[in-house]
Structure formats: C-alpha cells, structure tokens
Amino acid sequence: MIAEKPRAAAKIAEALEARNKINIDGVSVWIGKIREKDVVIAPTAGHLYTLHTNERGFPVFNYSWGPRWIYEKNSKHLEKFYKALKKLFPSAEYYVNACDYDVEGSVIGYNIISNLGDVGRAYRVKFSTLTREEISRAFSSLQPLDWSNIESGLARHILDWIWGINVSRALMSIYEKLFEERLILSAGRVQSPTLLELLRRYLERETFVPEPMFTVSVRVRYGDREYSVTNVFEPFKKLDSATELVKSLEEAGRLIIGNVEERVLDLEPPPPFNLTQLQLESARLFRLSPAETLKIAEELYLESLISYPRTNSEKIPPSIDNTRILKNLTSLPELGVYASELLRRKLLSPREGLNEDPAHPAIHPTGYMPTKNLGKEKAALYELIVRRYLASFYPSARVEEVIYTLEEPRAKCLFKLVGRKIVSQEWLKVYRYRKIDVIEVPTLRLGEELKISSVRLVKLYTHPPQLHTKASILKWMEASGIGTEATRAQIIETLFERRYVRGRRIAVTNLGLRVAHVLSTLFRDITEVELTREFERKLREIALGRVSRKEIIDEAISKLSNELEEVKKSLSSCRRSELKVRFGLSTGFQCSICGSDAVGREGGLTLCYPHLRAYQNLVKAYDVWKARNSIDFDDYVETLLKLYITGRFVKDVIKYLMNRVK
DNA sequence: GCAAGGTC
Structure with a gap:
C-alpha cells in the first residue's frame, strides 16, 4: 500500500492497526494483517517520477518517465523512498494506491506501480480525510484503478x-x-x-501621468469639539467649481443635519484558513512572502502543531474532533481562555468558507502544544492560525453606526459625519488582527445646525494602480x-x-x-x-x-x-x-531615450515601448491639465517631476525633453 | 537547462 507521504503512511498504519514499524534505509514502513494476510504500508514523498529526455535542442517530443532523484537536481532526498519501494515491490501479491484522492495522487501511485510492479494487480482506495473511521472504511472496499483520473493526470x-x-x-x-x-x-x-x-x-x-482634481476639506464645531466631515461628492475637475463651493460654505457658516440614519451591522467571523488566505493575511500582518509563509507553515505541520497547510479548503469536516482540539487549546497561555469560553458556551461548529479541497481540510491547530520556544515568526504564524480557528466558532460581532448627513442647501453638496461603536465583540476579541474603527460623535437631531470652523481648498491627483x-x-x-x-x-x-x-x-x-x-x-x-x-x-x-x-x-x-x-x-x-x-521586436532603430530597441516614433523621436507609451500619456494628459487649470508646458512637466505618483518612464521623457531644450 | 505538480 503506497501512501503519498510519510505522515499519511503513519495514519493509515494506525487505522489498520499495523503496529510493526520497520526501517528500510531511512524510510519507515509498517506491517500489519488484514484478514490473515500481511499488508505493508510504505510512503513516497510526492512525485517519485518525472518526465525527461536525452535529446538536446528543439523541437523535442521524445520523453519518458524516470526516477526524479536521478533526473532532477535537488531531489536527492527521494532516493531512499525509491529504493525502499523497489525493495518491497517484488514480494507483493497486489498493490494498493493509497495516495491522496485527487488526480495527482492517482498519477503518483500509478507511476510507482507501473514502473516497479504491475498495474494488472493494482487497486485504488478513496478517502478524503486521514481519520481512522474513513481509512478503515476505504480499505474495506478496494476499487479498481481510476483510469480516467490517471489518463487525465498523465x-x-x-x-x-x-x-x-x-x-x-x-x-x-x-x-x-x-x-x-x-x-x-x-x-x-x-x-x-x-x-x-x-x-x-x-x-x-x-x-502613469497624474491629473489634477479639486475638492474641499471642512471641519465643524459642536460644543467644545471639532469634527472633520466626509465629502459625499466626487472631487471636481475644474478649479472654479471648488472655489465656488468654498465661497458659498464660508458665506453660510454652518451645516444643517438633513438626515439621520442608524444601522446595525452583523459581522460574521472569518472561516478557518486555506493556504492562500493564510499567505495573504501573513503578508499583510507580518510582511512575509507567500514562499516564506509556506515554509514556516510546513515546519509547524512537521512539528504536529497544525494540520496540512497545502490545502484549498475553508471547511472543517465533521470527522475532526473540535471538542478535543479546543480542550487541548485551553492550556495555551493567553488564548486558552477563548477555547474555554467556546466549550462553556457549547459553540462547537465553526463557520466555513466556500472553498473545498478533495484531499485536505482547512488549516487548523491539532491541539498539540508547542514544547519549545518557536521563535518570533513561527510563533506569530502559529498564533494567527490558532486565533483564526478559534474566531470561526464565535457568533457574529455587532457594530452600530449612526450616519448624519449634513447639508448646505445653497451649495447643493452633502457631507457626512459617521459614529461607530462595537456593541458585541464576540470573535473580534480573539481575532485581533481585524480592527474596527470606533468613532465617537455627539447625539444630534434632525435640523440641528453645526458651525463650520474651517473650509480649505484641496488639490488632489488621480492615482496609478x-x-x-x-x-x-x-x-x-x-x-x-x-x-x-x-x-x-x-x-x-x-x-x-x-x-x-x-x-x-x-x-x-x-x-x-x-x-x-x-x-x-x-x-x-x-x-x-x-x-x-x-x-x-x-x-x-x-x-x-x-x-x-x-x-x-x-x-x-x-x-x-x-x-x-x-x-x-x-x-x-x-x-x-x-x-x-x-519578429516585430524592433523598427531597426534605437530608443532616443534609453537606447534599447525602438518600436515606434513620436514627436521626432524613436522610442521603445515603455517610453513611447509614457510620451503618449504625457501629451494626452497635458490637454486635461490645460482644460482644468491654465498652465504652460514648462510648469506642467516641472510639477509632474516633483510628484512621486508620476511614472518613471514619464519622468525619463520629461528629463530628456528638458535636456534637449538646454 | 528548460514546466508544473506533488512533498521533505
């Protein structure tokens, strides 16, 4: 019986009560009995075979499967798995592909059986979680090889x-x-x-060439405090529109509460992590790259602290004993109190996301306790995973908002003042990475007036992605x-x-x-x-x-x-x-600005693709700037040079044009 | 040497 990885082999052996563990040159293999017959459970470590060719040059369409440890660099570690399986295969009466039940698992097992054994004496087992019940059930009904998956995978x-x-x-x-x-x-x-x-x-x-926009920034006074209000209108394209608004607000001197809206928001807890969500969250919180996150998660997994990390699932299947995991987690410093609370309140079914994975559940703590100091990053990632898992059991958090709409009838523009408070924390208290801005505002009535304490004209720019x-x-x-x-x-x-x-x-x-x-x-x-x-x-x-x-x-x-x-x-x-x-890679000329291959001409220059696009954008945006705010070309480009949002290829073009004038 | 896909 071939398992996709050593840990899966151990789980299968446990479920089948194969307790005789032997070591074949560094690979653990289990021996047990099913209906009076000896069974041997042996692991691989993912794909043991790869496609390769001896031909050089191209086109090359002659390929065959061969052992990875021979044909691929950095695959030395696979040699022992290959040799252990090779030793075991001749004495087997039949073979069972017990790799993960997905297309790749079918290919991994098929390649091993077809190269070392005989696919005419092979079976497949189907199980989706590595639990005792499901493994025993799967092994009690061996299936024929799943040829459609194998063919599709190959x-x-x-x-x-x-x-x-x-x-x-x-x-x-x-x-x-x-x-x-x-x-x-x-x-x-x-x-x-x-x-x-x-x-x-x-x-x-x-x-990117930024374009100017104009708006106003207004502060109001109520009692002895000042508040900034939010604009409920888009910035203006014309300077005149903004100065007009400033003038009319200054004349009015106050804003009137035109509408009061109260609303209650129920915020659902996030589901437990799949790998992508973990990588995104860990990048946001700890600035770790996706590869770094995966590496650390892999270590946590190998130390038995979390479940298998390379999963797409956001679900915890019923076969996972959440009560046991939560009980174990109660002994964690700081976080234990949340596990205790969940048990006390009998909140034992987690919120699930939509993503599924045929081979693995969502990432969750196993309930094993860290025995040594994990180090800064590993500890942070472990805490993130535990908090996320705990959060998924909690009820929704409740947030109350009051939204005052402020108006100045003559100005025909609306502003708003938003107050926000958290009525019920629930999962927010354990998943502390999600912050809700609490904003205190006074209680105001419809028709009430607020004195404007300041109005400023603000110049904005469009932003690049x-x-x-x-x-x-x-x-x-x-x-x-x-x-x-x-x-x-x-x-x-x-x-x-x-x-x-x-x-x-x-x-x-x-x-x-x-x-x-x-x-x-x-x-x-x-x-x-x-x-x-x-x-x-x-x-x-x-x-x-x-x-x-x-x-x-x-x-x-x-x-x-x-x-x-x-x-x-x-x-x-x-x-x-x-x-x-x-090949359409060049006009035969070089870029006037950077010397690389030019692809087009503009304004008497030959330009490479990035500089051509920058040049065109620069010319196009000048029309926009002129229409919004009378400005001559020199001031235009000098302003652009000073802005960090101006693209570097645009700045190259500007500097080139300036030098040429000199 | 070159891919993408498993897993260590």
Missing part, C-alpha cells in the same frame, strides 16, 4: 512538459541570437501569464485559476530567480521586458491564462472518456512543431537585425 504532465521545455529552449536560442547573450530562460503555462500580468501592472504604473507585491500577484493567480496551492509561491520565486522581475513592489527588468515581448510575439498562447482553460477542457474530455490522451497530445505536438519549425527556420536564415524587425 496528459496534464505531458502537455506542461512539451509546452514548457520546447518554448523555454526556443526562447533561449532566440535570445542568444537577438541579444548575443546565453542565459537560462524559461516559459510555462503558469509562469508566463504571471510575468505578463506583472508587466501590465508595471507599465500602467510607470507610464500600485505595483504588484508577491502577495497581490499570488491573489491574482488564484483568481485567474492558474497554479495550485502548493506551487504558486514557488512559481513567483522562479520569476525572481530568472531575473525577469525584482523588488518588493515588483518591477519588471529589461530582461523580463524582452522575454515578455519575444513570448507574446512568437508564442502568444503560452502568455495567456486561456491556455490553462483550454488544458482544463481537454483534460475533462479525457476524464470523461470522450477522447484519448494520445489524440490530445498529438494535437498539441502538431501545433507546437509548426510554430517551432517556423522559428527555427528564421533563426538559421536571418541576420540579427533582420530578425528583430521580422
């Missing part, structure tokens, strides 16, 4: 491999020819659309449905390792710009999220038995081989400069 591996390896190799060749530099480059179904999204955001931010962070790009990946819980953080790190991107606020490097440009010109499919959608459709068809794996792979090969041959032909027949023009 196809996923192969499609990713032939696209990824071929486009990566082509990319390296093209890059070397165009830019005369040999670099390790990569492209893939998940990483390439992610790079393109980072680039979209980077260009939007760095070619912020550059992505590792957390926000992770969120984008999840929303776009690319990558998995276990891989997204790692794929983001790959983009950094390749030097396509850099910085905490993620900027795209020149290399990243070039790679994105080459890919979207020559291999557009791999830069779009739609490729994943297409894969998913095809894999579903395979799982439903409507098409064969071979048909789908052949289709991908024929499409790719046409594109790759085309690129190859161009590479061998063209000179470097011709090639750039031919």
Whole structure:
C-alpha cells in the first residue's frame, strides 16, 4: 500500500492497526494483517517520477518517465523512498494506491506501480480525510484503478512538459541570437501569464501621468469639539467649481443635519484558513512572502502543531474532533481562555468558507502544544492560525453606526459625519488582527445646525494602480485559476530567480521586458491564462472518456512543431537585425531615450515601448491639465517631476525633453 | 537547462 507521504503512511498504519514499524534505509514502513494476510504500508514523498529526455535542442517530443532523484537536481532526498519501494515491490501479491484522492495522487501511485510492479494487480482506495473511521472504511472496499483520473493526470504532465521545455529552449536560442547573450530562460503555462500580468501592472504604473482634481476639506464645531466631515461628492475637475463651493460654505457658516440614519451591522467571523488566505493575511500582518509563509507553515505541520497547510479548503469536516482540539487549546497561555469560553458556551461548529479541497481540510491547530520556544515568526504564524480557528466558532460581532448627513442647501453638496461603536465583540476579541474603527460623535437631531470652523481648498491627483507585491500577484493567480496551492509561491520565486522581475513592489527588468515581448510575439498562447482553460477542457474530455490522451497530445505536438519549425527556420536564415524587425521586436532603430530597441516614433523621436507609451500619456494628459487649470508646458512637466505618483518612464521623457531644450 | 505538480 503506497501512501503519498510519510505522515499519511503513519495514519493509515494506525487505522489498520499495523503496529510493526520497520526501517528500510531511512524510510519507515509498517506491517500489519488484514484478514490473515500481511499488508505493508510504505510512503513516497510526492512525485517519485518525472518526465525527461536525452535529446538536446528543439523541437523535442521524445520523453519518458524516470526516477526524479536521478533526473532532477535537488531531489536527492527521494532516493531512499525509491529504493525502499523497489525493495518491497517484488514480494507483493497486489498493490494498493493509497495516495491522496485527487488526480495527482492517482498519477503518483500509478507511476510507482507501473514502473516497479504491475498495474494488472493494482487497486485504488478513496478517502478524503486521514481519520481512522474513513481509512478503515476505504480499505474495506478496494476499487479498481481510476483510469480516467490517471489518463487525465498523465496528459496534464505531458502537455506542461512539451509546452514548457520546447518554448523555454526556443526562447533561449532566440535570445542568444537577438541579444548575443546565453542565459537560462524559461516559459510555462503558469509562469508566463504571471510575468505578463506583472508587466501590465508595471507599465500602467510607470507610464502613469497624474491629473489634477479639486475638492474641499471642512471641519465643524459642536460644543467644545471639532469634527472633520466626509465629502459625499466626487472631487471636481475644474478649479472654479471648488472655489465656488468654498465661497458659498464660508458665506453660510454652518451645516444643517438633513438626515439621520442608524444601522446595525452583523459581522460574521472569518472561516478557518486555506493556504492562500493564510499567505495573504501573513503578508499583510507580518510582511512575509507567500514562499516564506509556506515554509514556516510546513515546519509547524512537521512539528504536529497544525494540520496540512497545502490545502484549498475553508471547511472543517465533521470527522475532526473540535471538542478535543479546543480542550487541548485551553492550556495555551493567553488564548486558552477563548477555547474555554467556546466549550462553556457549547459553540462547537465553526463557520466555513466556500472553498473545498478533495484531499485536505482547512488549516487548523491539532491541539498539540508547542514544547519549545518557536521563535518570533513561527510563533506569530502559529498564533494567527490558532486565533483564526478559534474566531470561526464565535457568533457574529455587532457594530452600530449612526450616519448624519449634513447639508448646505445653497451649495447643493452633502457631507457626512459617521459614529461607530462595537456593541458585541464576540470573535473580534480573539481575532485581533481585524480592527474596527470606533468613532465617537455627539447625539444630534434632525435640523440641528453645526458651525463650520474651517473650509480649505484641496488639490488632489488621480492615482496609478500600485505595483504588484508577491502577495497581490499570488491573489491574482488564484483568481485567474492558474497554479495550485502548493506551487504558486514557488512559481513567483522562479520569476525572481530568472531575473525577469525584482523588488518588493515588483518591477519588471529589461530582461523580463524582452522575454515578455519575444513570448507574446512568437508564442502568444503560452502568455495567456486561456491556455490553462483550454488544458482544463481537454483534460475533462479525457476524464470523461470522450477522447484519448494520445489524440490530445498529438494535437498539441502538431501545433507546437509548426510554430517551432517556423522559428527555427528564421533563426538559421536571418541576420540579427533582420530578425528583430521580422519578429516585430524592433523598427531597426534605437530608443532616443534609453537606447534599447525602438518600436515606434513620436514627436521626432524613436522610442521603445515603455517610453513611447509614457510620451503618449504625457501629451494626452497635458490637454486635461490645460482644460482644468491654465498652465504652460514648462510648469506642467516641472510639477509632474516633483510628484512621486508620476511614472518613471514619464519622468525619463520629461528629463530628456528638458535636456534637449538646454 | 528548460514546466508544473506533488512533498521533505
């Protein structure tokens, strides 16, 4: 019986009462009996086999499965699992794939059985949680191998491999020819659309030209206190409109309460974490990257303090004994009182989120107590997970708001003054990372007047979108449905390792710009999220038995081989400069500002893509500025240079233009 | 050397 990981093997052994634990060269294996027959439960550690090829260059469509520890770097740790299984297999009468019940688990077990044993003597078990009841039940009814999952899973591996390896190799060749530099480059179904999204955001931010807007800031006096009121209208585009409003408010000297609204808000507690939510929250609170969070969560898991972290689930299935966990948590310093309160009030069913995972429950504390000092970051993450779990059992918090609408009839503008208090804390007291702003305001009546103590004219600017962070790009990946819980953080790190991107606020490097440009010109499919959608459709068809794996792979090969041959032909027949023009990467000229390949002309300059876009935005926004606030071009660009929200490519253009005038 | 997906 093959388990997907050592801990799962231990759980299965426990449920099947296989108590004889032996050690095969560093791998723990359990032996027990089922109906008078010896059973052996042995673990792998995820995928033990990988696709590989001995061929160099591209196109390459000859691949086969081989042991990962041989073909992949940093996979030495898999050797012992491979050797232990290899030792055990010859003496088995039949084999059971007891890996997680999902497509990858089916592939992991299938590859091991087909390479080391015989799929004609193999079975599958289905269980969704590692609990004694469910494991015993699953093993009492062995199923035939789930061929549709296996076929669909194998196809996923192969499609990713032939696209990824071929486009990566082509990319390296093209890059070397165009830019005369040999670099390790990569492209893939998940990483390439992610790079393109980072680039979209980077260009939007760095070619941004702010536009001016105008509004007013009003303070009122009541009794001996002053209050700032909130504007219930959009800022004005014209300076005149704002000065007019200032004048009429000054003349009126007071605002009148035109409406009083009271409302009660019930705030539901958050559900327990899945990995994405944990990564986002930990980035927000502790500034940890998604990869760092996963690493720390992994350690907590291996120390038995929390459940399996690589999960998409926000649910705690009924098989998990919350009462036992809460009882254990009562001995935690500080947090124990909340566990006691939940037990006392019999609040024992948690709020759940919508996300599910076929293999694992939401992240929750196991109830085991930390035995040593965890260290700062690990302790903080553990506390976050425990507080989130505890919070999910509490009733909604209750917040009361009073909203006074203030008006000045002649000004035709509305303002508001909001008061807020927390009537019932409930989960807010344990999940202290969620803060509700408490605002004290006096009790006011309809028609009551408040004296205006100050009115100021305020100049505002439109703002660019912020550059992505590792957390926000992770969120984008999840929303776009690319990558998995276990891989997204790692794929983001790959983009950094390749030097396509850099910085905490993620900027795209020149290399990243070039790679994105080459890919979207020559291999557009791999830069779009739609490729994943297409894969998913095809894999579903395979799982439903409507098409064969071979048909789908052949289709991908024929499409790719046409594109790759085309690129190859161009590479061998063209000179470097011709090639750039031919691939739409250049006009044959250089950017007047930065010297990289120009893609267009504007105002007598030849410009690269970012500087061209910045130039166009600069010209377009000048019309807006002139219309709103009479200003000449020199003042316009000097103001822009001083603003931090002005994009860096825009500032490059301005500095270039200023130098040219000098 | 190159992917994405498991897990350590």
